[in-house]
Each structure stands twice: as structure tokens, then as C-alpha cells.
Amino acid sequence: MKKRWYDYLWIVSLTYLILGFFNILFAWLGLLCFFIPLIISAAAGTKGYCNRYCGRGQLFSLLGGRFGLSRKKDIPRWMKSKWFRYGFLIFFFVMFFQMLWNTYLVFSEARGLRQAVTLLWTFQLPWHWAYHGTLLHPGVAQFAFGFYSVMLTSTVLGLVTMVLFKPRSWCVYCPMGTMTQLICKVRNGKP
Amino acid sequence: MNKAVKKKRKALAAQNDCVACGCCVKVCPFSAIQILKGITARVDQDKCVGCGKCAKECPASIITLEEVAV
Numbered sequence: 001m002k003k004r005w006y007d008y009l010w011i012v013s014l015t016y017l018i019l020g021f022f023n024i025l026f027a028w029l030g031l032l033c034f035f036i037p038l039i040i041s042a043a044a045g046t047k048g049y050c051n052r053y054c055g056r057g058q059l060f061s062l063l064g065g066r067f068g069l070s071r072k073k074d075i076p077r078w079m080k081s082k083w084f085r086y087g088f089l090i091f092f093f094v095m096f097f098q099m100l101w102n103t104y105l106v107f108s109e110a111r112g113l114r115q116a117v118t119l120l121w122t123f124q125l126p127w128h129w130a131y132h133g134t135l136l137h138p139g140v141a142q143f144a145f146g147f148y149s150v151m152l153t154s155t156v157l158g159l160v161t162m163v164l165f166k167p168r169s170w171c172v173y174c175p176m177g178t179m180t181q182l183i184c185k186v187r188n189g190k191p
Numbered sequence: 192m193n194k195a196v197k198k199k200r201k202a203l204a205a206q207n208d209c210v211a212c213g214c215c216v217k218v219c220p221f222s223a224i225q226i227l228k229g230i231t232a233r234v235d236q237d238k239c240v241g242c243g244k245c246a247k248e249c250p251a252s253i254i255t256l257e258e259v260a261v
């Protein structure tokens with residue numbers, strides 16, 4: 001099949017992850033892969049982002065498919081159940097708001113900047129090498145650390161399920177995928 | 192064997208469990224699959240040749256190949 005420009009967006013996703021190792025402020029760019037899928041689903045009523053433009057999904061296809069880093073086994077039934085998918089979406093959002101709250105605390109100067117990336121919502125990885133100060137408020141940097149934590153955590157989870165199950169197993173429980181499908185359901189009714 | 196009824200294998204997506212990721216659409220050599228309204232995949236039975244590529248790719252493993260009479 002003919003490759004189109006959007007089949008190479010995995011390069012963008014990879015670059016994003018790498019940039020976060022050098023300057024955490026690049027993490028702000030990740031907001032694009034929050035808003036674009038939502039806008040597409042709300043405005044066009046499709047999962048066009050997942051179906052075409054998502055670089056992260058492409059990265060998993062590439063690593064798990066072409067590079068064979070996947071057992072290519074079926075994912076367990078519970079992982080594709082609505083319970084788990086919607087539950088994970090809610091959990092993800094709670095964690096997201098907690099991250100926003102932490103950012104707010106830094107903005108309101110109730111707390112100092114923490115130069116760490118939190119992996120899997122638990123492990124604090126020191127990440128000070130990627131912070132070179134900001135002309136803006138330290139809260140701007142705190143958001144970057146928080147957002148990068150979200151992106152790195154989902155990538156790590158995606159890689160683990162890629163290896164264990166199918167290359168794009170992450171797409172089954174990806175909060176953005178679940179949410180855009182939900183928006184389409186609400187907007188379009190039954191297919 | 193009954194010669195009058197020819198059986199062919201066609202892909203069938205369990206639409207209730209589909210996450211509409213579109214992985215199946217990308218691998219189908221005959222463009223037989225469509226994502227309907229961002230909700231679920233549908234296989235066009237006329238275009239499908241039953242190669243099984245989509246079933247292998249589907250991360251939720253919800254595509255099965257069913258024998259249908261033609």
C-alpha cells in the first residue's frame with residue numbers, strides 16, 4: 001500500500017520522547033496529541049486521529065510488527081472489557097487532574113518545583129538534567145514534568161503490552177482512544 | 192461433500208467489542224474494512240477474500256473468519 005505523509009508520524013512521537021530527555025519544556029508539545037484527537041472526534045465524529053495520524057500507535061506497530069518485539073498473543077479478555085477500558089480512562093483522568101493540581105500548587109507558590117518525572121504514577125525519576133531554567137514561572141516547568149510523566153508512563157505501559165500481547169495492544173485501553181470512541185458514540189448514536 | 196453449496200471464509204468483526212482503532216483497515220489488502228462513525232469496524236463481505244490479515248493484526252482479537260455460503 002502507498003505510504004502517505006501521515007504514515008511517518010511515528011518519527012514525531014519518537015522525537016518528542018527523546019526531546020524530553022534534553023529539555024523538559026518540549027513536553028508542552030504533547031498537548032497536541034490531547035487536543036487534536038478530541039477536536040477531530042468532536043468536529044468530524046470520527047476516530048481519524050487513531051485511524052490515521054497517531055504516531056504512538058504507529059511506533060508500536062513498527063516495533064512490534066516490523067521489528068518483531070511482540071509475542072503477538074491475544075490480550076486477556078478482561079483487558080478489552082468495557083469495565084477495564086472505562087475504568088482505566090477514569091483512573092487516567094484522576095491522575096491527570098492530580099498532576100494539574102500539583103502544577104497549580106507550584107503556580108500559587110505553595111510548593112517548590114520538583115524536577116522529577118513520575119513513572120507509572122509511583123516512581124520518581126530524577127530528571128534535573130533536562131531542566132535549564134525558564135524565563136516564565138516555575139509552574140510552567142512543573143506542568144512540563146507532569147505532562148512528560150504522563151506521556152512516558154503511557155509509552156512504557158504500551159511497550160510492555162506490546163511485548164506481551166499484540167503490537168498495538170495499548171490501543172485497546174488507550175485513554176485517548178477510549179475517549180474519542182466515547183465522543184463518537186455520544187455524538188453519532190448507534191452506527 | 193455437498194457440491195452445490197460453496198463455502199468461503201470471510202472476516203467478521205465482533206462490533207460490540209471493537210475499539211475502532213483502525214489497525215485492521217491499514218492491513219487489509221482489499222480495502223474491505225471501514226470504521227463506521229468512529230465506533231466500530233465493518234467488513235464488506237463482497238470485497239473480503241478471507242486472507243485473515245486483519246484478524247491477526249486486531250489488537251483486541253475480535254475479528255474471526257467465518258465460513259459463509261456463497
Ligand code: SF4
Pocket residue numbers: 037049050051054055056057170171172174175176177178212
Ligand atoms: S488508541 Fe491511542 S495510541 Fe492507539 S491510535 Fe488511538 S490515540 Fe493512538
Ligand code: SF4
Pocket residue numbers: 201202218219220221222223224234238239240241242243244245246
Ligand atoms: S480477511 Fe483479508 S480481505 Fe478480508 S477484511 Fe480481513 S484483511 Fe481484508
Ligand code: SF4
Pocket residue numbers: 204208209210211212213214215216226231232248249250251252253254
Ligand atoms: S483492529 Fe480490531 S478493534 Fe481495531 S478497528 Fe479493527 S476490528 Fe476494531
